[in-house]
Amino acid sequence: MKHILHILLFFAFNLIFTTVNAQDxxxxxxxxxxxxxxxxxxxxADVTIQFTGEPPFAIYYEIGGAYQTVGFDEGTGLQTISNYEHTFSITQTSTDDVNILKVYDNNYQIAPLNHSTKLNSGSDLVSGSMNIQIDQxxxxxxGVTDKICGYEYTLQGSVSDATHTIYWNDMTGVGSYSxxxxxxxxxxxxEEGQVTFILTEENGACTATDEVTIDFHGSPTATLNSPGEYKFCSTDSEADIVAYSVNFTGNAPFDYVIKNNTNSYNETSTTLTANLEYPxxxxxxxxxxxxxxxxxxSAIEEDITGTQIVTDLKPNTQAGEDQIVCGKEFTLEAIPSSGTSGEWSSAATGINYGVNSNANTSVTSDNYQLVALTWTETSDELSCINSDEVQIRFAExxxxxxxxxxxxICNGSSTYVNLNITNGNAPFSVSYNDETETYSKTELSLGSISLELNPTYDITSPVQSQTDFHFTSIEGVYGCEASYSDLVYSVSVDQQPMANAGDPSLDSPCDDTIELQASNSVGEGYWSPSSEGTFDDESNPEAMFTVSPINEPTQYILTWNVINGECYDSDNVEFTVKPFPxxxxxxxxxxxxxLDNIQLYAETLEVGSGTWSLLEGSATIVDPSNTISVVTxxxxxxxxxxxxxxVEEGGCAIEDEVTITMKELFETGGFSPNGDAINDEFKIPGSENLxxxxxxxxxxxxxLVHEEVYSENVRISWDGKxxxxxxxxEGVYYYIFDADELSKPVKKYLVIKR
Structure with a gap:
């Protein structure tokens, strides 16, 4: 079709140019x-082209960015294609299009100078195209060679491009592909065996393959062949063995596991059949x-078949659950086995049955005791015998x-109720309530028990409330219970008073009488001291307390005690009284x-500390805080x-004054020691203070005619000896008088006359 189109285009172009350029x-x-x-x-690739015009022809074309000529002799510069159809070859390693840029004939010669002149000469009436596709x-x-168990394998192939055409071929025809x-x-x-798989990948003109070999080992099968149900009696003291066989398919030897309800047995068979026996x-x-x-x-689950059933004909004897009976009579609860006959028996004394062959007969005991009852069954087939025991406790x-x-009692205190427990089996638990909450006490023994109770105070009661404890039931260790409606323990609860000793009223820390300020919420109160003192009325919360004489600051702790029935409270007030110095x-x-100094002599203090101060005169007190102080x-x-x-800073202070009149030493000019009692001695007044x-x-x-030395204060008096x-x-004499208090000695003369 493409070839026909090219021919039509060739004649169309020839017609157009013949018409347009008829004159050229x-x-x-x-x-x-x-x-x-x-x-x-x-x-x-072979490229075939067709011309119109006047031979010889040549063309100028481009492919992959490279420019080439066809029909041009580089040596002679002549065009060489003489036919109207011409084929030339192009070798390619990549995909490209062949694009003709110019065509030349005898009238329109090629200009072989350079790329530019070639394009500027010739004709650009070109048509048609050709693609050279180079596939990779x-x-x-x-995949890799593998060995597998079973008959199914997922191939592990991969391709270079998922868009390429791919397919598998194993050349065996023994299997199927998904x-x-x-x-x-x-x-x-x-079936078992090796299969070589060929993976083919096609990319245009390119086709590649790869192979892999997979060895299919298949999988074994096993069948347990049972001769039928095996029946035995486990109570006949005989050893019982069950026997059966296992058939295999596949490749021996086989390792296999036999399983029952309790054990697993690892076995090995080198043949296709194994005979087994188990106790x-x-x-x-x-x-x-x-x-x-x-x-x-390994064999797959559906390829393992067969079961060997083993049946023990021993009766499934069930005497029932152990029971505790509150009393001396009980209906037994054995479950009879199908196809058996049974009978009750016991080694205990005082046991009586209704009908001992009845699995659910009644039984009574003459005593409160624990008994063991045996239910024995015999099967109709193989006469298998089995027994089961049930324990029945007949509890009191x-x-x-x-x-x-x-x-x-007082609010917040405990009370004790005395219980007496008789009969039954310890330990016991007792249940009781206070009409708002339920309590229980456990681990109680037979006899008298003292039980602590903690009732609460009803705040709506002004002084006293009442709590009634109702003891409703008692239960023994085996669950036997007795209930009561008339066991009541009544407790009167007194309100707890609140004592407040208050703060004492002291005009001064040196007061010896203190006005107290106590109070209480309920009840009666009284004072009690912790140290010496007296109350004007110890039951008065505002009593006056008088302290005993003291020699030092004393702390007093007085207690205000309040009693309301069984309730008591107290509060302390503390204060300190300072003594008078x-x-x-x-x-x-x-x-x-x-001349210029003296000593002050205050009485030695027993209580307190003192300070000297000068009220009149001008002098210096050397040690004001000393009872004996020098004044200079x-x-x-x-x-x-x-x-x-x-007594202490801010405490009780007491003052005393002393007046000292200072005079100069009396300076007598002489004396007459003649025994007439007149001026018989020479005296120095004031010396006794030095x-x-x-x-x-x-x-x-x-x-030196006379000398006197004294350490203490002595008045000087000389009799002239x-x-x-x-x-x-008689005559003139000189004297020197000195003392600690004098700033310098006194040096003077005196005259003695007889």
Whole structure:
């Protein structure tokens, strides 16, 4: 068809150009009349073209970006195609189109200078096209050689391009494919053997194949051949053996597992038939669990068949469940086996049956006891005998009574009810309630029991509420129970008072009488001290408390106690009373004779600490916090000192004052020690207020005639006698007087006259 079109186009172009250019030589034409071609990897295509015009002809064409000429002799520069149809060959390794660009004839010569001049000469009346298709060789992969168990295999092929045409071929015809055009098709067959599979992949002109060999080992089968149901009696003391055989197909030897209800048996057979024997002791069934042949291939589940049934004709004797009976009579609950006869028996005494061959007969016991009853059955076939035992406990119901029925307690306290348990089997559990909540007490024994109860106070009651505990039931260890409606334990519950000792009213920490401020919510109260003191009324919450004399700050803890029936509460109030300081004595007012200092002498304190201060005069108190303190910088005059004593800072303070009049030392000019009692001694007034006194007397020649030295305060008084005890002569004498309190010694003279 394409060739016919090319011929028609050739004549059409020739007609057009003959008509249009009648006055000139017509342009030549060329038409490609060859069909498209396809090669694998590479190929040489023949291109056939047809001309119009005047020979010789030549053409200029392009393929894959390369420019070529046909019919042009490069050596002579002449055109060489003399026929109107011409064929030339092109060798290609890639897909391209053949495109003719120019056609030349005798009237329109080729200009062989370069690409540009060639295109500028000749005729461009060209038509037709041709494609040279170069296909790539595919690379299929059929998979790897394998050995499989069974008769079905999923191929593991792969192809280079999923759009290519692919298909399988095994050349055997012994199996079938799930999809012959799938690289992973599933192949199934019915017998063992090797199969070589060929995977073909086609890409245009290119076809490639790959092979794989799969060895189908198949799978074994096994059948358990039973001679029929095997029956035996396991109670006849005889050993019982069940025998049967197993038939195999496949490749021996076989490893297989026989399974029953309790065990698995691993067996091996080197032949296609195996004979087996197994001991049996109970009803059972044997079957083949698994089979593996010499190739390691296992039988599939549906290829393993057959079962050996084993039946133990021993009666399935069931005497019933063990029971606890509250009382002495019970109806037995054995389950009779089909095809058997039975009978009850017991080694216990005092047991009586209604009809002992009846599986559900009644039985009574003369005593509360645990008994074992045996139900024995005999089967009609093989006379198999079997027994089962049931234990029946005939239990005694318990009895509960209350030994006390009432109590009075305080809210939050416990009460104890005394129970007495008689009869029954310990341990017991007792149930009771307080009309709002139910309680139970367990692990109780026979006899008297003291049970703790914790009733709550009814807040709607002003002073006292009542809780009734109803004891409703008692149950023994075997479940035997007794119920009651009249066992009531009544408890009166007193309201818990709230004591508040309050805060004491103290005008001063040194007060010895304190007004108390207690209160309580309910009930009556009274005071009790924790240390010495007295109350004006110990039942009065606002009593006055008077402390006993104290010598140091004392903490008092007083307790306000409140009682409401059985309830008690207390609260403490704490306060501290400070003692008055003692003794507070600054000393006696006095007149002293000194030059510039003195010592203050307050009484030693038993309680408290003191401080000196100067109220009048000008001087310096060296140690104001000492009871004995030196005062310096004094001059003759009147000095008033205050001694302030406090127990502690901010406490009770007491003051005392002392006045000291300072005068100069009396300076007498002489004395007359003649025994007339008038001016018989030389005295230094005020010396008794000084310390470490030294008094010496010299005559006019500087000889020591008298000396006195005292460490304590002593008043100097000289009677005119010398060191030897004899009176000294009349005349002028010199003396020196010194003491700690003097800033410098006193040096003066005196005259003695007789």
């Amino acid at each position: 030589p017509p342009y030549p034409t060329v038409t490609i009349v060859s069909d498209d071609v396809e090669f694998c990897e590479s190929g040489t 060789m595919p690379t299929p992969d059929a 999809d012959i055009n799938s690289s992973t098709s599933t192949f199934a067959k019915n 049996v002791s109970t009803s059972d069934q044997f079957y083949i669990l698994s089979v593996t042949d010499v190739n390691g291939c 119901p318990p009895v509960l009574e209350l030994l006390n029925t009432e109590d009075q 003692t003794p507070v004595i600054a000393g006696k007012d006095s007149t002293i004779f000194a 910088g004094m001059e003759p005059g009147v000095y008033r000192f205050k001694w302030t004593v406090d 310390h470490n006194i030294k008094f010496v007397v010299f005559n006019k020649f500087g000889k 010398g060191l030897d005890g004899e009176v000294v002569k």
